Amino acid sequence: xxxxxxxxxxxxxxxxxxxxxxxxxxxxxxxxxxxxxxxxxxxxxxxxxxxxxxxxxxxxxxxxxxxxxxxxxxxxxxxxxxxxxxxxxxxxxxxxxxxxxxxxxxxxxxxxxxxxxxxxxxxxxxxxxxxxxxxxxxxxxxxxxxxxxxxxxxxxxxxxxxxxxxxxxxxxxxxxxxxxxxxxxxxxxxxxxxxxxxxxxxxxxxxxxxxxxxxxxxxxxxxxxxxxxxxxxxxxxxxxxxxxxxxxxxxxxxxxxxxxxxxxxxxxxxxxxxxxxxxxxxxxxxxxxxxxxxxxxxxxxxxxxxxxxxxxxxxxxxxxxxxxxxxxxxxxxxxxxxxxxxxxxxxxxxxxxxxxxxxxxxxxxxxxxxxxxxxxxxxxxxxxxxxxxxxxxxxxxxxxxxxxxxxxx
Numbered sequence: 001x002x003x004x005x006x007x008x009x010x011x012x013x014x015x016x017x018x019x020x021x022x023x024x025x026x027x028x029x030x031x032x033x034x035x036x037x038x039x040x041x042x043x044x045x046x047x048x049x050x051x052x053x054x055x056x057x058x059x060x061x062x063x064x065x066x067x068x069x070x071x072x073x074x075x076x077x078x079x080x081x082x083x084x085x086x087x088x089x090x091x092x093x094x095x096x097x098x099x100x101x102x103x104x105x106x107x108x109x110x111x112x113x114x115x116x117x118x119x120x121x122x123x124x125x126x127x128x129x130x131x132x133x134x135x136x137x138x139x140x141x142x143x144x145x146x147x148x149x150x151x152x153x154x155x156x157x158x159x160x161x162x163x164x165x166x167x168x169x170x171x172x173x174x175x176x177x178x179x180x181x182x183x184x185x186x187x188x189x190x191x192x193x194x195x196x197x198x199x200x201x202x203x204x205x206x207x208x209x210x211x212x213x214x215x216x217x218x219x220x221x222x223x224x225x226x227x228x229x230x231x232x233x234x235x236x237x238x239x240x241x242x243x244x245x246x247x248x249x250x251x252x253x254x255x256x257x258x259x260x261x262x263x264x265x266x267x268x269x270x271x272x273x274x275x276x277x278x279x280x281x282x283x284x285x286x287x288x289x290x291x292x293x294x295x296x297x298x299x300x301x302x303x304x305x306x307x308x309x310x311x312x313x314x315x316x317x318x319x320x321x322x323x324x325x326x327x328x329x330x331x332x333x334x335x336x337x338x339x340x341x342x343x344x345x346x347x348x349x350x351x352x353x354x355x356x357x358x359x360x361x362x363x364x365x366x367x368x369x370x371x372x373x374x375x376x377x378x379x380x381x382x383x384x385x386x387x388x389x390x391x392x393x394x395x396x397x398x399x400x401x402x403x404x405x406x407x408x409x
Contacts, residue, residue: 026064028054030078033071037116042072042124072120073131079117080138087142097149098156098205099216102197104142105173106220109189122174140170147204155213156204158382165204172196194221206385208254208360211284252284253334253360255298256391260354262294269296271348272359276300279337295392335361339375346371354394358384363401367394376401 032053036045047068051061065071086107090100108114120127121135143166150156156165176192197217201210257272259265273283281300289296338359345364349355355366361381363374376384380401384390390397 022064025054025056025060026074029056029061029064030071030074034075034112034116037072037075037119038112042068042116042120043126047071069127069131072124072127075113076117076120076131076135079113079135082111082113083138083142087146096153096155097146098153098213101143101146101150102213102216103220105169105197106190106193108173109193118174136170136174139173140166143169154206154382155209157206157385160204165200169196169200190221194218206382207388208252208381208385211252211254253281253300254358255300255360256356256358257294257296257298258356258392258394259294259349259352260394261352264348264351265289265294265296267348268345268352268355268357271345272298272357275338275341275345275359278341279334281334297391335375338362339373342373346373356391356394356397358391363397365394365398367398372398374401 029050033045033050036050036053045068047061047065048058050071051058054061065074083104086104087100090103095103108118117135121132124132144162147156147160147162147166151158151160151162156162173193173196176189176196194217198214201213201217205213253276255272255276257265257268259268276283283298283300285298287297339362342362342364345357349357349364349366349371352366353369355364357364361376363376363380363384365372365374383400384397387400390400
């Protein structure tokens with residue numbers, strides 16, 4: 001190690017302090033600019049106003065930012081950095097790709113930097129085109145990547161047009177934040193974002209997983225977000241850091257019961273609900289039954305006591321199984337437990353000639369008094385998710401998932 005002479009050490013120290021001081025001054029200017037742009041708009045704000053807000057002279061202001069557009073460019077670059085930090089933070093928290101994207105879109109609206117950047121991109125014709133396009137391109141790229149990952153996680157249908165969905169999401173989102181404020185109060189913005197997501201979820205997400213994400217968007221539209229983009233910035237000043245459970249939300253498990261003879265419905269529903277309880281699941285809600293033949297849809301989720309244990313031990317651990325099945329360990333544990341205890345449900349179906357009972361990945365089909373119990377692959381579940389009418393058609397459901405032998409057909 002070489003020792004510097006005292007005068008050199010002092011020079012290095014002065015240069016270091018100067019660099020820190022310059023960085024702090026630029027941060028003060030950008031903070032003031034964001035405040036002014038957010039309140040009064042880019043066009044209505046002058047460099048002089050920003051300098052006065054910071055408390056510096058105009059020459060000092062010009063030394064840092066000779067033109068107002070350079071301030072806009074610095075804010076766009078800052079937002080891009082924070083958007084990347086937000087995505088990384090969501091991944092570290094264990095959120096699914098779709099939930100991360102939903103939370104980021106809600107968080108953007110609560111972050112003044114992102115609000116300003118969206119307005120610069122959608123409303124300021126005076127800025128050069130490349131600067132205006134950058135935030136939209138980055139948001140579109142993030143949305144596309146998250147939706148593609150959501151397809152792999154079975155949260156988005158495999159036949160969905162991801163590129164078109166990402167464009168629709170970004171354009172609608174920018175319209176809600178960039179234009180919607182002229183039509184309704186800013187306080188309505190979370191509701192607009194929830195409306196956009198409700199449409200997207202119904203169009204993209206398999207039916208059994210929709211309840212989870214619809215519930216999430218409804219909650220985020222009425223509660224302050226526990227995460228905003230500026231919270232993810234590496235240098236953000238937070239005296240009270242946001243804390244959150246590391247446990248991800250668990251998708252509700254969809255149950256459908258179809259009986260050709262409604263007389264057996266009481267025993268069958270009781271047997272199914274007992275099976276759910278055995279697997280540590282609580283009933284969330286029950287749709288009204290359809291009478292004639294008998295059909296009912298039920299949604300269940302892990303009970304609070306079971307949730308923490310199962311999630312800690314196995315949620316988000318992917319298991320690759322033969323014939324391209326990808327099953328979360330948590331789902332596999334629940335399915336295995338129910339398969340071992342499905343006997344009472346089969347017994348309850350004795351009085352009815354035909355039936356279809358689906359409990360998550362378990363399918364019980366009865367055709368002409370013959371009962372079949374199957375554990376569905378991910379591909380077979382996708383077929384049933386996308387064709388809900390099969391839940392009331394015992395023969396068609398067997399044909400749709402290719403379970404009939406040549407003699408059966």
